[in-house]
Structure formats: C-alpha cells, structure tokens
Amino acid sequence: MAGVALLIPLTLNMDATGAIIMLCAIFYGTAYGGTITSVLLNTPGEAASAITTIDGYAMTKIGKAGAALTIAAVGSFVGGTIATVGLVAAAKPLGELGLLVGPPEFFALMVVGISLLVALAGKSMVKAVISGALGLLISMVGIDPVAGAPRFTFGVDRLLDGVSFVAVIVGVFGLSELLSYRKGAAAPAVHAPNFRSLLPTGKEWRRSAPAMARGTGIGFGLGLIPGMTGSVSSLLAYGAEKKFSRHRNELGKGAIEGVAGPETANNSHANAALIPLFTLGIPASPTIAVLMGAFLQQGLTPGPTLFTENSEIAWAIIASLFIGNLILLLLNVPLVGLWTSILRVPTTILTALILLFMVIGAYTINFTVFDVFVMIGFGLLGLALRHLDIPLAPMVLTLVLGPLMERSLRESLEISQGDFGIFVNRPISAVLIGLGLLIIFSPLLKLRKPKALNEDPET
C-alpha cells in the first residue's frame, strides 16, 4: 500500500495510461517482493507474505532458499496470469459474483477461515485455541468499528487504530526466533545455496503444482470479494496446505508447499482484486482504493464505463498486467542467485543485520517508533509462546481474520436488526457455515472411531 501511495505524486505528470500501468505494476509487484525478505531474512516485507516466513525461512535454514524463491516467483506468475485471464474472459459476471457476498456471507467465509485453526493446531488443540484466542484479543485493540468506543487503548491514541499487523508478525515470528538463539549456543548457520540448488528439483516442482493450483483458486475467489485482503488469501492457502496437502506433516519444517500455496494465492488475489475495480468501480482493498484515486486523478472513472469510454486505456492496462507478470518472472528467477548471496554474510553479522532490518521495517510501516516497540513487545511474547510450545500460526490467523469477522458479524446483525437467523436463512452463508463446522469437527470424527473401538468398555 505504501508503495503505491508513495509513487502517486510521481505519476501526476505522466499520461493516464502510463501512470496507471506503473501504479498497477507496483501494486502486484509488491505481492512478489515481500517474499524475498520473508524467505531470506524471516522478516515479511508486507502482510500478505507473513505466513511464507514459516516454511520459507525453514527452507533457507536447510539451504533451499533458492528453490523457495524460484517457486515463489513461478507461483506468483501462475497465480497472477490466471487471474488476469479471468479478468479478460469473464470480468463482468465475476464482478457480479463478488456482490453476492454480503456481510452475512462474509462472516460465514470467516468462519471457514477460523475453522482452519484446526489444521494449524499441531500437537495440542488446547494450545492452538489459546494461541487463536490471544490473536483475537490482540485484534480487538483499537476503536470498536461499530460503537466507536476505544478498546484496550489505555489512553494511548496510537493504539486507537489497533496494533500494526506487520509489526506484530515481525515480532512474533522473526524477532522471537532471533531471541531464542541466545538461549542455545550459537545461531544455526544458514547456508547460501550452491548454484545447482538454486533451482527446485523435479520432485519439488511436482509437489508445488497442486499447491499452486489450490493457491490460485483460493486467491482468485477471495480476490473477487470486496473487502477481503491479500493476507487472508495467503493465510487460508497455507491453512489449506496444512489440511489437504499430501505432505502436510512436513509443513512448518521447510516444505515447498508452504511457500508455493500462499505466494501463488497472494498474487492471484492481487490481480483478481482488480476485477471489481474494473467492472463495478469498487476498490476491493485499501490499496486498490489508492489505485482508484489515481484513476480519478487522471480523469478516468473505473467501472463499466471505463471499457466503453476509454477502451484503449482499459485494454492497455490489461495487456500490461500480462507483460508485467512475465517481467516479474524474468526479472526474479535470474536474480534469485543474487538475493540468496546475502546468506554468504557470516551468520553472526547476518543475525545483527536481520535485527536491523526488523527495526527499520517496523519503523517504516507508519514512520513511528511506536511500531518498533510493538515489534519488540510481540517478540518477547513470541519467545514466551515458543517456550510454552504454543504454536504461533493460529494467533496470526485469528489476528488477520478477527477484525473482518467482527465487522461482518455486526454489520449482519444490524441488517437483520439482531436476528441471528440471517446466517442460516441465506443459502450461501448457510452452506459456508456448514462447511466451517465440518472442518472443525472432522478431526474429532477421525479420533472418535478408533478410540471407540479400543476403549469402549461395553464390547
């Protein structure tokens, strides 16, 4: 978001087509760029790449950083290109599809998302729920979106908007990992991959393909829904890998699916999110709202009239999406070798550098030192959770979904004027809530059967 906003002033004197193409390219380009620091430095460049740190950095630690980045680039290209094909082929019906999702359906989707907590649980369900509840609690900090009352702000006006998601993520994942090294002897040495291991192996390609397919689907579907953010897509894609991938047990330890799924999903999401903008004139996310502002400044009105009144500009932009995605691929795959060479820096120095990047990263979110303290605070929290063996991913999931879930719940109840029936009377929302419950209870069903056979005293 910051990238697009920062460059708007630069484009004011360019011609409309060039300006828009440049801003669009920054918009979906960042969905790739955020990955590089996630994988190499365990510091997400942007929220949508946060979940990639888990398996991306784990791959770096076992010398597979090159493969992770290459797969991320290819996945981003696949996701982005397929979403753009969707934009060309069926923009109008797809845009209308997004409108079917009103607040109750949005809430039901969030229930499906939260249900993936089951998949992220790991060994202990109780610990996963503790982690998830903590995330929900943190997400409540700030002004209540409906009643307008400040919650958990302790009179600090910086907290009125809640804590910054990226600062929390960098702290909880990145900093807490760095801090946990101190306890042991030395930081584990990360290896710069040699030339041959820059490219993924055949096996890694084969394992990535289904993850990319799932990521494309999830990102594309969610991208069409106004109000959904890219981080929801990447999180749910990761959750889906944890739940459905054939190698789900390896996730968290450096599995390629944990990079391919989310990275494909966030690029697919970014490109799909342009569909509501082009067909309905609706910005699906805050970043797209910034992009829409740029359209308006250039005297263009996004929406159905764009294709009739300024068709040459509209199609030039769409063509640029294809070319841009291709350039990102061509630019990034050869550069993987260059990026990974940062790992040649001796571990002791690299660790210090990573800490530096984390502080800079947290500071530049809003250019306040406050976010640096948030990052450090959550680093300590993350360290405590690691010691207690509480998984971190469920917390991130609820932290992202919590505010969206609360907002849509309360909007729905305002529409129905307090009647909870609105969630089951509407077919789409009823089906989704059913699906969510099914995912939540599926492990119980699996556990019950063998237990019942072994322990049933009456047989």
Next chain:
Amino acid sequence: MKTRIRLAAVAAAGLLALTGCGANAGATNTASDFPRKGKSIEIVVAFGSGGAVDTAARLIQPVLEKELGTNVEVINKPGAGGQIGYTQLTSAKPDGYTIGATGSPSVVVSPLDPSRGAKYTRDSFQPLGRQVIDPTVIAVQPDSPYQTLKDLLDAAKASPKSMTASTTGLQTGEHFAMAQIQETTGSEFAPVHFSEGASQATTAFLGKHVDILVANVSDVTDLTKQGKARVLGVMSEERAPSLQDVPTFKESGYDLVAGTVRGYSAPAGLPDEVAEKLEAALQKAIEDPAVVQKMNDLGLQTSYLNGDDYQQFWAAQEEDFKKVLPLVQKTD
C-alpha cells in the same frame, strides 16, 4: 455510576481547557518575514494518501508554493478517523509553518465525544479557508417502489426501522444526516455502519444487502449514470451540478442541509500577519481554475469560504451536531 461519568466529564473538560491554554500561550513570536525562504511549510493531512482529502491537498500544493515562495510539503498522518493528524496539527507551534487539512464531520465530532479522549477542541484550530462541500444524498435501489423523497420518508415514518440504510461508520456524515432526518421528519431508518468507508457501503448496496444508500454526491454520480441507484434527494442549498435532475431536500419540503466539508486550518494562535498571508495564498490555490477543474473531475464542487466565514460555518455545524448527538450515540 452517574458520579463516575460526571467525574470523567469534569476531568475531560479540565484537560480540554488546559490544552486550549497551551495552544494560545505558544503564540508569542510574530514573524513579519513569513514565510522564510528555505523553511518549508507542512500541510498535515489526517488521512491516508490517495484519498479525497490528500488529493485536494496535493492539488493546491504547487500553487501554494508559487504564492508563498517556499517549499510546501504534504504530510500524511492517518489514523483513528483523523484524530492522530488533528492532534499533531493542534499541538504544532502556531507559526504558520504547520497547517492542516480539516474535514468535517470528523474534526467537529471527535472532540464532542469525551470517550475518544481527543486533546483538542474547536478552539484549538484557526480556520484559514474552506475548499469543498460534498453534500449528502439519499438513494434507493433502481427497482424500489419509492419514486420521490416524500414517498420514502413517509414510508419510513409509518414503519420506523423497516428499511436498512448504509453509513460509513458511527458518527460519520451519513449517520448525522440520518439523525437530522429523524429529528426533523420523524422518519427512521435502521442504520448499518460500514466502518471501512464508502466503497464497502456502496458494495453492500449494489449487492442489495441494504435498502437505502446514504452517501455523498461524489460517491453516487457514476452509479446514477449507470442506472444502479436512484437518488431521491440532495441535502444541499442548490441542486448539485452533477445531479441536475435530483431535487434538493428543500425543494421537497424538508429544510435540511448536510454534507462532508473540507478546508484548511492552522493551530490556534497564529500571528495576524501570518494568517493573512496564508489565507490569501490558500484562496488563490483553491480558486485556481486548473485546481477547480481537477476537483470537478473528482466529482467535488469547490465552495470557497475565507477563514472567518469558515469559522462561523464550523461553529454552526457544531451546534447542529450537538443537537442530534444523542441520536448517533450507541445506547446499548
């Protein structure tokens, strides 16, 4: 419980009084050489970049630079519905080198609600000039049975809260407009607060998840052209240029005016000389034909008022809002 509320109110009033004094005390040094060359002037925008407030500020910025002969920088301090930026603006030194974009209702409402703990009041600002008014409109679905404003309001009076209507959040312009309608006509809608803003509200309206769209003229101009919304009334003195066929509330017999208003202000206590220079430069910039044209392209109608008039307007608006404040405060 009651005493606690009263205590809190007294404490809040005390705080406000203190900050008011603080702002005035800073106004000692008069600078006749304002603006000094090489010292840049900052426009604090309390909203994110790319939005309407930011765009307006960036459009006037080059003209201001030319008029004042020094650098002018737009600084975005978004957050908490403008409160972060307004706090920064009002706590800056009143020397003319920090001015800010002020938009209502946000700047008017945030200090009225003690629970938000705003460290400023209306007196903390020195209005320098008003730039635009974006009047509130009320629109129905294209297939709605209501053809006129009277039809709609009568129906909402006969069965209160039977129709849902969008706002862009609690105590926003749309919410206040609805409260004003309720107070004057007795017609009551069930508000649905889309705290993410106008695009979320419009999306829900287009998906037919809410019945009525309460929005600004700039939000509905394009929807009307596409036939996706039927605007029944505009809450302005005169018809909006982009919605020439739509009668105002006054024409329909309801004496109601509401809308989003944006202008520029400095921290209170500016030396007169400095205020005059800034006001003159702002007027030039706001009325610059190229700027006015760009604002029109964005669907925003330039409506300049000088500092004094803007101040009076602001005070009048505060009175209006205070009257209906109980209606927009959540009671549960």
